[in-house]
Amino acid sequence: MAAGLDAAAINDAVAPPGKLPGRHQVSASIAKLEILLDRAHFSPGEIDGQLGENAQKALTAFAGANGLSFDKAVTPDLWSRLAAASEGAVIVKYTIADADVKGPFLKQVPAKMESMKDLPALNYTGPREALAEKFHMSEALLQALNPGQKFDKAGDSIAVANVIDAGGSAPVARVEVDKTRQTLSTFDAAGKLIAFYPATVGSTEKPTPSGTLKVTAINKDPTYRYNPKYKFKGVKSKRPFTIKPGPNNPVGSIWINLSAEGYGIHGTPEPGKVSKAVSHGCVRLTNWDAQRVAAGVAKGTPVTFVESSR
CATH class of the missing domain: 1.10.101.10 (PGBD-like superfamily/PGBD)
Structure with missing residues (x-):
């Protein structure tokens, strides 16, 4: 320092x-x-x-x-x-x-x-x-x-x-996840950009989906359930298991569930690694950024995944 x-x-x-x-x-x-x-x-x-x-x-x-x-x-x-x-x-x-x-x-x-x-x-x-x-x-x-x-x-x-006291989250009409730039942006009903966040988006072993999904649920202090079919690197368990809630849970302190099985927008136990390390297919934000996004979206909010040229 x-x-x-x-x-x-x-x-x-x-x-x-x-x-x-x-x-x-x-x-x-x-x-x-x-x-x-x-x-x-x-x-x-x-x-x-x-x-x-x-x-x-x-x-x-x-x-x-x-x-x-x-x-x-x-x-x-x-x-x-x-x-x-x-x-x-x-x-x-x-x-x-x-x-x-x-x-x-x-x-x-x-x-x-x-x-x-x-x-x-x-x-x-x-x-x-x-x-x-x-x-x-x-x-x-x-x-x-x-x-x-x-x-x-x-x-x-x-x-x-x-x-x-940085102000509340404005209602979000649409979320856009840029898989190339590793960012998440939120827009209001008029199409105006209202917030922007760095993100970790997917990995080679489990890419983030394409197209448009929808928010189906918002869970605070989520548990994390590991499914062996994910075959995450470094996880040897052949049986499902559950990890209790907490800010150092693999999905942090918030989970925004999306309309594709196993995918969501969530927090992280390692905020310093956001957009610098791969995720397990989901969209990873700092816990505080995930909380801001969660405060603005609702069930049914569309989440579009795009790939842009740098």
Whole structure:
């Protein structure tokens, strides 16, 4: 993490001049950019202060939706439009609540699905993970903003991304999943783009379907049922098994069921890997992005899968 990265540096940051920082370079201006994008419902995925592929996707989409362009530099017009899309400091103080630290927590999430089936719940591994996800941040960025903090004491004040009151989800008339770009977009009844998210869409062993499906159900805190016919790599079980709910469940904290057996839009236990690792055929979002999508769709909402040229 960049030295001197604190709340004041991020709140006071201005548009990065000229060429943007490298993909793995952490900067206050990029952290602010990501928070502004998240608040405008153009998700950069996990807010980590780095201009990764997901943040660039969100910037491109936001620019296009506002009649602007993004090509390796953030223009003054683009920065001002982003800044005008929401109000308030991007980093704020938050008082750790009893609920944030009471658990129960897992010591660690098992690497193999079979090892998950006997656990009573797939909870967070600790309050730092829970708080990072609550504020859409990477654990590394949360820790960098709060050096020495163990996040285990209710009443402590910490610095977090100001994303909780980013506005409700507008009613979604149509969802579009771009299998090539690995993104999910939602549109209103007039065809206007209202939200944009990075996604992990399918895999070689189980590709995501084509055409248009429909939302058939929305399940919060879903269980995950493994079917041996899926033949997922690394899973040896010949019998079905069920994994209990929790944010570290293989499908995260939300499941939006689609009208093709075994397919859905869902959360993930590893937000930092969204659009960077394959899914088992479904559409994987961060837990918080999946919750935003779920808040806007309803039973019958069409979900169209498209393939675009890059």
